[in-house]
Each structure stands twice: as C-alpha cells, then as structure tokens.
Amino acid sequence: EVQLVQSGAEVKKPGESLKISCKGSGYSFTSYWIGWVRQMPGKGLEWMGIIYPGDSDTRYSPSFQGQVTISADKSISTAYLQWSSLKASDIAMYYCARHGCSGGTCYSDYWGQGTLVTVSS
Amino acid sequence: QSVLTQPPSASGTPGQRVTISCSGSSSNIGSNYVYWYQQLPGTAPKLLISRNNQRPSGVPDRFSGSKSGTSASLAISGLRSEDEADYYCAAWDGSLSGLYVFGTGTKVTVL
Numbered sequence: 041e042v043q044l045v046q047s048g049a050e051v052k053k054p055g056e057s058l059k060i061s062c063k064g065s066g067y068s069f070t071s072y073w074i075g076w077v078r079q080m081p082g083k084g085l086e087w088m089g090i091i092y093p094g095d096s097d098t099r100y101s102p103s104f105q106g107q108v109t110i111s112a113d114k115s116i117s118t119a120y121l122q123w124s125s126l127k128a129s130d131i132a133m134y135y136c137a138r139h140g141c142s143g144g145t146c147y148s149d150y151w152g153q154g155t156l157v158t159v160s161s
Numbered sequence: 162q163s164v165l166t167q168p169p170s171a172s173g174t175p176g177q178r179v180t181i182s183c184s185g186s187s188s189n190i191g192s193n194y195v196y197w198y199q200q201l202p203g204t205a206p207k208l209l210i211s212r213n214n215q216r217p218s219g220v221p222d223r224f225s226g227s228k229s230g231t232s233a234s235l236a237i238s239g240l241r242s243e244d245e246a247d248y249y250c251a252a253w254d255g256s257l258s259g260l261y262v263f264g265t266g267t268k269v270t271v272l
Contacts, residue, residue, distance in 0.1 A: 075261070077206075084163060084266040085198075085206065085249055101260045135205055139261075145253035146261060147196050149217070151205040 042066040044074075044136050044152035051158045052126050059122035060155045062136030069117035070094040073139035075148060076110060076121045080132045090139050090146065091119060126159045133157075164189060165250050165264035172270040173240045181267045183233045183250035189262055193253040195233040197226055200247040209248070210235060237269070245271045 047061045062074060075090035089100035093112040100110070112119040119136055134155050137148035166184045173179040183195065197210035208217055210226035213233065223244075225236045233252075237244055250264035 077263075085251075085263040086163075087261040087263060090261075099258060099260070102257060137206075144255070144259065145193050146259075147194065147211070147251070147253065148261065149208050149211070151207065154205050 042138065042150045044138060044150055046134075046136055046152040046155045049156040049158070051160065053161055054127060054159055055125050056159075057122070057124050058126055058157065059120050060134060060157070062119045062121075062152050064117045064119070064138065067138070070114050073141050073146060074112065074119040075137050075139045075146075076108075076119075077135045077137055077148070077151075078104075078132045079135065079154075085135075088121070090141075092141075093117075093119065126157075128159050130157060131159050163265045164254065164262045165252065167248075167250060167264040167267045169265070170268045170270065172272055173237075174272045175240055175242065177240045178236060178238045179240055179269060180237075181235045181248055181250075181269070183235070183264045185231050185233075185252060185262075187231060188256040189231075189252040189254040190228065190233055191231040192255060195226065195228050196251045197224075197235045198249045198251065200249065202246070206249065240271055242271045245269060 043065045073090040076088040078086045088104040091098045091110045093114040109122045136152040138150040139146045194212045198206040199209045200206040213228040214226045223239045248267045254262045
C-alpha cells in the first residue's frame with residue numbers, strides 16, 4: 041500500500057526557519073516524483089513544485105521559486121519542504137503528493153495527510 | 162495562481178445528478194489529460210478521476226469525467242450525502258517550464 045506520512049504540525053515565529061518532511065513507503069521511492077501543494081486557510085490548492093528523488097532533479101512553480109526549497113533523501117525515502125525565513129503569509133496546510141510523470145507531463149495520485157504550518161509572533 | 166476555472170458551488174438533492182465544469186486553455190486542458198480530486202472536510206485531497214475519464218480502483222462508478230477541447234466536466238450521478246466535499250480539476254500546463262495547475266475548486270452541497 042502506497043503511503044505518504046508527513047511530519048506534525050508546526051508553530052513558528054516570523055523570520056524562523058522550518059523544514060517539514062514526507063516519508064514514502066509501499067512503492068519505489070526513487071521511481072516517482074514527489075511534489076508539494078499549499079492550501080491556505082479556506083482556499084484552494086496551489087502546486088509548489090516537484091522533485092525526483094532518484095537524481096534530485098527539481099522543478100518549481102514560478103509562484104514559489106526562491107520562496108521555498110524542495111529536497112529529498114532517497115536513503116530514507118523522505119522528501120522535504122523548507123523555508124529560510126517564515127512569514128505570516130506562509131500560514132497554510134502543506135501536502136506532499138506522489139507524482140507520476142511521463143512524456144513531459146505529471147499528475148499527482150497519492151497524497152500525504154498534510155502538515156499545518158502556523159506562523160505567529 | 163489558478164488558471165483553471167470552476168464554479169464556486171453546486172448542489173443537488175440525494176439521487177440527483179450534479180455536473181461541475183472546468184475551463185482552461187490550449188496549454189493545459191487543451192493538450193494534456195485532466196484529473197479530478199475530491200477533498201472531504203478536514204482531509205487530504207483524493208484522486209477521483211485520472212486521464213480525463215478513468216476511475217482509480219475503489220472510486221464508485223457514480224463519478225465520471227469527460228473532456229472536450231479546453232474544457233472538462235465531472236458528473237456525479239445518484240448524489241449521496243457523503244459526496245458533500247470540495248472538488249478540484251487539475252492538468253499539466255506546458256507553458257514556461259511546465260507546472261501542474263489546479264482549478265479554483267467547487268463546493269458540492271447535498272441538500
């Protein structure tokens with residue numbers, strides 16, 4: 041059974057750094073891309089970017105390029121999303137999602153349970 | 162950031178058929194598959210329809226998808242109370258370096 045298990049909720053102060061994680065199991069972690077999706081309170085889904093754990097090839101949505109860093113450690117089947125300096129506008133639920141890609145296009149099939157990030161002084 | 166447009170809400174009584182539209186462009190829906198996700202309250206999205214009209218294992222056949230040109234639709238027939246959720250369409254967009262784009266989302270209410 042494919043499972044993506046994310047790290048727990050975080051409460052941080054503005055300006056602090058943060059790294060959240062997503063551990064995959066039940067499939068070959070290095071054969072699928074892993075992506076991150078943001079959902080701000082009461083809002084829709086926003087695709088942030090994806091990484092191929094096999095070679096760490098990473099693609100970002102223009103809206104999130106330079107704002108976050110996506111990485112992965114294939115030795116422990118875990119992908120990460122990190123911020124160097126959090127802002128109040130980063131308050132959201134963040135989902136990781138496995139992506140199947142072929143012919144230059146991708147889609148997400150399995151999703152993690154979500155990690156709620158709260159930023160408050 | 163949403164480049165796929167959906168109606169904000171749709172509703173129906175139990176047993177009715179509800180249809181949700183998703184409008185895009187030639188760089189996304191017009192040239193790539195459409196996917197649909199169901200997000201029940203307080204839970205993560207779940208893949209409902211793959212490759213325009215394919216149901217993943219376990220998805221009831223009450224859910225069906227279609228695509229024509231730069232638009233797509235999700236139909237829910239025999240509406241049930243447990244179908245009350247947010248629904249999102251999505252597609253790969255080949256503009257710029259490529260990215261996955263979601264629809265604006267539709268809240269389905271069972272009256």
